[in-house]
Amino acid sequence: MREAIMQASAQTANDFILSIDALTVSFDGFKAVNDLSLYVDENEIRVIIGPNGAGKTTVLDLICGRTKATSGSIRFDGRELTRMREHEIVHAGVGRKFQNPSIYEDLTVFENLELSFPQGRSVFGALTFRRDREVIERVEEVAELIFLKDHLNTDAAILSHGQKQWLEIGMLLIQKPRLLMLDEPVAGMSVAERIKTAELLNTITKNQSVIVIEHDMKFVEDIAHRVTVLHQGKVLSEGSMERVKNDPKVIEVYLGH
Numbered sequence: 067m068r069e070a071i072m073q074a075s076a077q078t079a080n081d082f083i084l085s086i087d088a089l090t091v092s093f094d095g096f097k098a099v100n101d102l103s104l105y106v107d108e109n110e111i112r113v114i115i116g117p118n119g120a121g122k123t124t125v126l127d128l129i130c131g132r133t134k135a136t137s138g139s140i141r142f143d144g145r146e147l148t149r150m151r152e153h154e155i156v157h158a159g160v161g162r163k164f165q166n167p168s169i170y171e172d173l174t175v176f177e178n179l180e181l182s183f184p185q186g187r188s189v190f191g192a193l194t195f196r197r198d199r200e201v202i203e204r205v206e207e208v209a210e211l212i213f214l215k216d217h218l219n220t221d222a223a224i225l226s227h228g229q230k231q232w233l234e235i236g237m238l239l240i241q242k243p244r245l246l247m248l249d250e251p252v253a254g255m256s257v258a259e260r261i262k263t264a265e266l267l268n269t270i271t272k273n274q275s276v277i278v279i280e281h282d283m284k285f286v287e288d289i290a291h292r293v294t295v296l297h298q299g300k301v302l303s304e305g306s307m308e309r310v311k312n313d314p315k316v317i318e319v320y321l322g323h
């Protein structure tokens with residue numbers, strides 16, 4: 067662990083797409099994230115696991131600017147995120163998906179994706195912009211990635227729970243984030259949908275990095291390049307799934323239950 071941090075610190079910040087150093091957030095004196103350091107490579111899938119209340123969601127909230135750090139640094143693509151506002155962080159290339167899908171149920175799959183196309187977010191309203199070839203091609207490309215190419219004209223309301231989750235991932239992908247953060251993306255999905263979601267994440271990390279919070283260990287094994295185990299706001303263990311699942315400290319506080 068110490069070795070990994072020393073190795074990480076020996077590299078320059080630019081070697082990582084995301085470098086978190088000595089990050090702390092205190093809520094009325096309670097440190098939900100406590101002197102945390104975490105480094106994510108380009109095109110890496112990092113999975114964060116840990117018991118309830120370990121600070122996993124808070125870390126994502128800090129990265130996307132929803133929660134402000136008490137101290138420490140979050141550098142993304144060479145920029146300091148702790149001083150930026152939420153929308154500036156989105157523009158810098160960080161996409162975040164929450165647990166419950168927030169799609170427009172009364173619009174079709176095509177329209178949901180079109181709405182999320184960056185140029186669609188004009189003051190004149192997303193639905194009025196011209197459906198030029200670039201938008202249509204990008205929507206179709208993303209729909210194929212998220213397994214919804216044959217459902218472009220389907221109302222989002224009648225999609226399965228898993229398809230809704232994919233649609234929301236697609237709405238983030240269309241903005242080409244360099245870092246995508248997903249909070250329990252396969253919760254409530256069927257086994258077949260979980261397998262396809264793993265396939266989707268493995269495909270997209272050819273071009274971007276992904277951080278996933280997950281409790282489903284089979285899914286973690288299928289996707290993780292590296293796993294970070296959080297406990298009481300700190301890194302308890304980090305490395306390959308194999309290494310982490312055999313770490314006695316991890317078994318004691320998390321996997322053994």
Ligand SMILES: Nc1ncnc2c1ncn2[C@@H]1O[C@H](COP(=O)(O)OP(=O)(O)OP(=O)(O)O)[C@@H](O)[C@H]1O
Pocket residue numbers: 093098116117118119120121122123124125
């Ligand atoms: N805004 C807040 N104000 C006060 N306490 C908070 C706030 N946000 C989080 N906490 C506390 O910080 C701790 C970490 O919460 P967090 O939601 O990050 O944990 P988690 O690892 O994501 O847990 P879970 O697996 O249950 O989602 C918890 O004790 C939580 O109650």
